[in-house]
Amino acid sequence: MKTIFTKIYYTASLLFIGLSSTFAQSQATINGKLLNEQGAIVDYASVSLLKAKDSTIVKGTLTNDNGAYVFDNIKPGSYIIKATNVGYATTTSAVFSVSGDKNSFSVPDLKMQISSKTLNTVTITSTRPLIERKIDRTVMNVENSPLAAGNTAMEILERAPGVTIDKDDNISLKGKQGVTVMINDKLTYLSAQQLATLLRSTDGSTIQSIEVITNPSAKYDAAGNSGIINIKLKKNKQSGTNxxxxxxxxxxxxxxxxxxxxxxxxxxxxxxxxxxxxxxxxxxxxxxxxxxxxxxxxxxxxxxxxxxxxxxxxxxxxxxxxxxxxxxxxxxxxxxxxxxxxxxxxxxxxxxxxxxxxxxxxxxxxxxxxxxxxxxxxxxxxxxxxxxxxxxxxxxxxxxxxxxxxxxxxxxxxxxxxxxxxxxxxxxxxxxxxxxxxxxxxxxxxxxxxxxxxxxxxxxxxxxxxxxxxxxxxxxxxxxxxxxxxxxxxxxxxxxxxxxxxxxxxxxxxxxxxxxxxxxxxxxxxxxxxxxxxxxxxxxxxxxxxxxxxxxxxxxxxxxxxxxxxxxxxxxxxxxxxxxxxxxxxxxxxxxxxxxxxxxxxxxxxxxxxxxxxxxxxxxxxxxxxxxxxxxxxxxxxxxxxxxxxxxxxxxxxxxxxxxxxxxxxxxxxxxxxxxxxxxxxxxxxxxxxxxxxxxxxxxxxxxxxxxxxxxxxxxxxxxxxxxxxxxxxxxxxxxxxxxxxxxxxxxxxxxxxxxxxxxxxxxxxxxxxxxxxxxxxxxxxxxxxxxxxxxxxxxxxxxxxxxxxxxxxx
Known part of the structure; x- marks a missing residue:
């Protein structure tokens, strides 16, 4: 018993030492809502939080079915909200500041204008939608999406259609547990806790897409009826240790x-x-x-x-x-x-x-x-x-x-x-x-x-x-x-x-x-x-x-x-x-x-x-x-x-x-x-x-x-x-x-x-x-x-x- 709590004591001590500077500068939550010209909500639009100084992306997310978005754990500073969605012109907010004495900040409602550009020439580009339904799976295309910025793999996975994650980090698909989780088409022989540790330490910018497979095809073993979640990562080109x-x-x-x-x-x-x-x-x-x-x-x-x-x-x-x-x-x-x-x-x-x-x-x-x-x-x-x-x-x-x-x-x-x-x-x-x-x-x-x-x-x-x-x-x-x-x-x-x-x-x-x-x-x-x-x-x-x-x-x-x-x-x-x-x-x-x-x-x-x-x-x-x-x-x-x-x-x-x-x-x-x-x-x-x-x-x-x-x-x-x-x-x-x-x-x-x-x-x-x-x-x-x-x-x-x-x- 003494050994167990000694482990926790030392781990907690490291934590509180690391937090001493954090409490001196508290972090805030930023929230807001997107509307169109008629005042109706704009759901599942991409929203980015940018630094006002150089427009670099701090975090990205999606609006929910009520058009609302939330960014949490944001440091004090000056920011801009940028919103994009298919069929609408890009919309940005005015510069606003988050101070250290407030725990939350509400951005005034942003209204998105329907895009009405007249095209003299037609240019065809291959752009994948964020949510894509394929023949035997649903795909969330994370690459090049603001959703990847500032979020971990676990936080992105929580937004995938039909996926729920309980407080113990158990992953369910359409309400059923026992889901097989793969990374780059390969099985992860990890417990729920080990997998959660891996996903929470994986930067969202390394993810290409998340595939949700509710009924596996002939490619997979004929045994079992559990669904599959396949996380595809970008090719790793950087050196270092983590x-x-x-x-x-x-x-x-x-x-x-x-x-x-x-x-x-x-x-x-x-x-x-x-x-x-x-x-x-x-x-x-x-x-x-x-x-x-x-x-x-x-x-x-x-x-x-x-x-x-x-x-x-x-x-x-x-x-x-x-x-x-x-x-x-x-x-x-x-x-x-x-x-x-x-x-x-x-x-x-x-x-x-x-x-x-x-x-x-x-x-x-x-x-x-x-x-x-x-x-x-x-x-x-x-x-x-x-x-x-x-x-x-x-x-x-x-x-x-x-x-x-x-x-x-x-x-x-x-x-x-x-x-x-x-x-x-x-x-x-x-x-x-x-x-x-x-x-x-x-x-x-x-x-x-x-x-x-x-x-x-x-x-x-x-x-x-x-x-x-x-x-x-x-x-x-x-x-x-x-x-x-x-x-x-x-x-x-x-x-x-x-x-x-x-x-x-x-x-x-x-x-x-x-x-x-x-x-x-x-x-x-x-x-x-x-x-x-x-x-x-x-x-x-x-x-x-x-x-x-x-x-x-x-x-x-x-x-x-x-x-x-x-x-x-x-x-x-x-x-x-x-x-x-x-x-x-x-x-x-x-x-x-x-x-x-x-x-x-x-x-x-x-x-x-x-x-x-x-x-x-x-x-x-x-x-x-x-x-x-x-x-x-x-x-x-x-x-x-x-x-x-x-x-x-x-x-x-x-x-x-x-x-x-x-x-x-x-x-x-x-x-x-x-x-x-x-x-x-x-x-x-x-x-x-x-x-x-x-x-x-x-x-x-x-x-x-x-x-x-x-x-x-x-x-x-x-x-x-x-x-x-x-x-x-x-x-x-x-x-x-x-x-x-x-x-x-x-x-x-x-x-x-x-x-x-x-x-x-x-x-x-x-x-x-x-x-x-x-x-x-x-x-x-x-x-x-x-x-x-x-x-x-x-x-x-x-x-x-x-x-x-x-x-x-x-x-």
């Missing part, structure tokens, strides 16, 4: 700490980069489980109460280099790894009786589970521009090695109704070494066939081997011996060969893209001592994207894609893990992949209001269920016949005042599950549900405040009836010395309302689960950015992304 240091502390039932260091250096044609992070995250969970087991005319009640304290330590590193061999060829290498240690202490008490509250017998199971997870990965990449027309080829080679070693000890005491022990304790222990190796190669080729037609093609080959060895022992007369009923070894191998073609055609008012991806999979699941499970299958994954501009403010788009989700390696592992002798979970070596057909029809109004209707149907849906065998219940995954989903998503930002903005996202949906002959019963469940999220952003006296609320109604998932969930989060932050220092304080689940409550009355189950984690968390984070803000590494999306995501356990 980086950032972040330290934080959090408090719930335990004390958490985190720290990270990011460094980048460029000299000549060589760019070297690296990052290191470490954290300690203790957590606590309580769970109450009430089960009723009916056998014939007898009903037995199992009442279980479990306390689950957990301690988690992580250490991550990432180093790499890019070498520009020529102006058209860049070679790169990235090495990353992590070591995570987890310690679980479960204390479980089970009372058994023929009536609620009655105790005919009882047992206590205490378990200690210690896990160490290690990962090491190497990526080699090469990108070659073949000509000036846009013909390119890129190659990635990947190797990943994962190791997980788990040791568990179980002590179970059995008691009579009067509290006396029935017999000596039952002693069990497990050791579970697990190894995963991944090899991957991929190559991508792109060639423009004409000014409006582009061809993309590529191949990918991956190979995976997992080896899991469960060594279970039980104590007999005080001596541990092998427990053959629980010991086993599971070896799984998988090879995937893939290829794809994409063809894109652009029209005057729209575009069409068709794609086809083929993946041939060979797998072998071998539970040593039993018959191996061999599979081989060839799948085709078509995709179609259509975009049509209806008017200046309206766009219509349609997309379709077929996707696959293969079981994670842990789900395929048939090991048995015990909570107590009556409750356990196990994997399923016979799980098959699930296939989904996704359809989405979307409408975008004024580049801000986004409405979409989606339909998807999944066959062989991988679903978690609980089954009952006699007086025992176990959790596993099965393939249900179908899962059907309808959803309506509405996202819109809004402005209340110059200092109060927000957004709201509504997602209404229906999930239905059907399957016959599951453990002797049938499943036919479905329920309408919705999720409502809203975020309020406040600016006051140089501070940024954020309050977000989340409500998810009750829903049905498979055999589970899941109760409603709701929570409120809040945070406040402030930046100093031109955003080099940032201080942020936040509270998760302010009212401590977040719970996970589940019931089930299907397939012979009759149980209720009540769970509560230590979700109310107080957090303080301090970040310091140093060096040149224009030196950034060339991030890349490695070839083994899909395979690595299926490992799990290494967060």
């Amino acid at each position: 980086g950032s240091i972040t330290a934080g502390v959090g408090r719930s039932k335990g004390t958490r700490d985190n720290m990270s260091l990011n460094l980048n250096h460029k000299e000549g044609n060589l760019n070297v980069f690296g990052s290191f992070s470490h954290g300690d995250n203790p957590s606590y969970r309580v769970m109450d489980l009430l089960r009723k087991i009916t056998q014939g005319d007898t009903t037995t009640y199992f009442t279980q109460a479990t306390q689950m304290p957990q301690t988690y330590h992580y250490t991550n590193f990432n180093v790499g280099a890019d070498l520009d061999m020529t102006s058209k060829n860049t070679l790169g290498i990235v090495i990353n790894g992590n070591t995570n240690k987890e310690f679980d202490r479960n204390y479980n008490q089970t009372r058994i009786g023929l009536f609620p509250g009655a105790v005919d017998s009882s047992l206590n199971t205490n378990s200690n589970i210690d896990q160490t997870f290690r990962n090491f990965a190497v990526n080699l990449n090469d990108r070659l521009k073949l000509d000036t027309s846009g013909q390119t080829i890129s190659v990635d080679l990947d190797y990943s090695k994962f190791n997980n070693n788990s040791k568990a000890n179980y002590v179970t005491n059995y008691f009579l109704p009067n509290g006396d022990m029935q017999h000596d304790p039952e002693l069990l222990r497990n050791e579970t070494p697990s190894d995963i190796e991944i090899h991957s190669f991929k190559a991508d080729y792109a060639k423009p066939l004409s000014k409006t037609i582009k061809l993309e093609a590529g191949v990918k080959f991956s190979s995976v081997k997992t080896d899991n060895d469960l060594r279970a022992e039980k104590a007999i007369n005080g001596v541990y011996v092998n427990d053959t009923t629980r010991s086993n070894r599971f070896i799984y191998t998988e090879k995937i060969d893939a290829g794809y073609l994409n063809l894109n055609k652009e029209y005057k008012t729209g575009s069409v893209q068709v794609g086809l991806r083929a993946e041939y999979t060979q797998s072998n699941g071998n539970l040593v001592g039993s018959t191996p499970v061999d599979r081989s299958y060839l799948n085709f994954f078509p995709s179609l994207f259509v975009n049509q501009t209806l008017s200046k403010t309206s766009e219509l788009n349609f997309s379709y894609s077929r996707r696959i989700d293969r079981p994670s390696y842990g789900e395929l592992n048939p090991f048995v893990y015990y909570l107590d002798p009556y409750t356990f979970n196990k994997g399923n070596a016979f799980l098959k992949p699930q296939y989904t057909n996704n359809f989405e029809l979307g409408y975008v109004y004024n580049k801000t209001i986004d409405i979409s209707f989606g339909y998807s149907r999944t066959s062989d849906a991988i679903t978690e269920i609980i089954l009952t065998q006699g007086d025992k219940s176990f959790q596993t995954n099965l393939n249900l016949a179908t899962q059907t989903n309808y959803n309506l998503n509405i996202y819109t930002p809004y402005t209340i005042t110059n200092w109060w903005t927000g957004n709201v996202n509504f997602n209404g949906f229906y999930m239905g599950f059907k399957s016959s002959d599951v453990n002797g019963g049938n499943i036919n469940n479905g329920r309408k549900a919705f999720v409502l999220k809203s975020t309020q952003n406040l600016l006051f006296a140089g501070f940024k405040g954020e309050v977000s609320g989340n409500y998810r109604s009750a829903l049905t998932y498979g055999i589970y009836d899941i109760h409603a969930r709701y929570n409120v989060d809040a945070a406040i932050s402030r930046s100093f010395t031109n955003n080099k220092f940032n201080v942020k304080f936040g509270v998760d689940d302010v009212f401590n309302l977040l719970r996970n409550n589940i019931d089930s009355h299907e397939l012979g189950n009759d149980f209720s689960i009540r769970q509560k984690r230590d979700t109310r968390l107080y957090k303080l984070n301090i970040t310091y950015n140093f060096g040149s803000a224009q030196i950034k590494k060339r991030e890349h999306r490695a070839g083994a992304e899909d395979e690595n995501n299926r490992v799990g356990g290494g967060n």
Whole structure:
């Protein structure tokens, strides 16, 4: 504890020393509004804050849907506002001054005149609009926009259509988290916090564009349905060194700490980069489980109460280099790894009786589970521009090695109704070494066939081997011996060969893209001592994207894609893990992949209001269920016949005042599950549900405040009836010395309302689960950015992304 707060003390001391001069000269907020000749608002116009002395740009932004703009953290001085928009003449304000004794300054409304120049000659120039809707993505063209000046990559990303960032820097796309973030078409293997540190230290002037991809094309792995955000950076031509240091502390039932260091250096044609992070995250969970087991005319009640304290330590590193061999060829290498240690202490008490509250017998199971997870990965990449027309080829080679070693000890005491022990304790222990190796190669080729037609093609080959060895022992007369009923070894191998073609055609008012991806999979699941499970299958994954501009403010788009989700390696592992002798979970070596057909029809109004209707149907849906065998219940995954989903998503930002903005996202949906002959019963469940999220952003006296609320109604998932969930989060932050220092304080689940409550009355189950984690968390984070803000590494999306995501356990 002393060490943790010593770290924070020294970091805070550096901060306050740096702030001593800042408070002597406070920074202000400048706000204003743009109107046209008729007094109507001018939304999404480019606004620049210029120094009056030499007209250099200090910051840039966009007006919101109410025509308002805001600049914060502005030093005292004399300034001019410059506004530009398509169809209007450039407008500038009179010179105004910001003094050090005022926290805010309001610029008089600026009126923009419609451009009425008479052209004697016609000059055609290629100018990209700020917001551009392409066939399979929405693009924000940041390069050459005033938006790039004075803002960080994170601040620009917050303005991208459909993108929201919560107080913990988690990025959501159309209200859905789990978004894949790439930089220059390459995956960033970073946590949300590490990615936020990178983006907040990236100067907006280094960004070319931001691409939002809600339904990935055939170019990307067919696995998964998450959207993609791709940040494209300009070519780095400047030399120097930069980086950032972040330290934080959090408090719930335990004390958490985190720290990270990011460094980048460029000299000549060589760019070297690296990052290191470490954290300690203790957590606590309580769970109450009430089960009723009916056998014939007898009903037995199992009442279980479990306390689950957990301690988690992580250490991550990432180093790499890019070498520009020529102006058209860049070679790169990235090495990353992590070591995570987890310690679980479960204390479980089970009372058994023929009536609620009655105790005919009882047992206590205490378990200690210690896990160490290690990962090491190497990526080699090469990108070659073949000509000036846009013909390119890129190659990635990947190797990943994962190791997980788990040791568990179980002590179970059995008691009579009067509290006396029935017999000596039952002693069990497990050791579970697990190894995963991944090899991957991929190559991508792109060639423009004409000014409006582009061809993309590529191949990918991956190979995976997992080896899991469960060594279970039980104590007999005080001596541990092998427990053959629980010991086993599971070896799984998988090879995937893939290829794809994409063809894109652009029209005057729209575009069409068709794609086809083929993946041939060979797998072998071998539970040593039993018959191996061999599979081989060839799948085709078509995709179609259509975009049509209806008017200046309206766009219509349609997309379709077929996707696959293969079981994670842990789900395929048939090991048995015990909570107590009556409750356990196990994997399923016979799980098959699930296939989904996704359809989405979307409408975008004024580049801000986004409405979409989606339909998807999944066959062989991988679903978690609980089954009952006699007086025992176990959790596993099965393939249900179908899962059907309808959803309506509405996202819109809004402005209340110059200092109060927000957004709201509504997602209404229906999930239905059907399957016959599951453990002797049938499943036919479905329920309408919705999720409502809203975020309020406040600016006051140089501070940024954020309050977000989340409500998810009750829903049905498979055999589970899941109760409603709701929570409120809040945070406040402030930046100093031109955003080099940032201080942020936040509270998760302010009212401590977040719970996970589940019931089930299907397939012979009759149980209720009540769970509560230590979700109310107080957090303080301090970040310091140093060096040149224009030196950034060339991030890349490695070839083994899909395979690595299926490992799990290494967060």
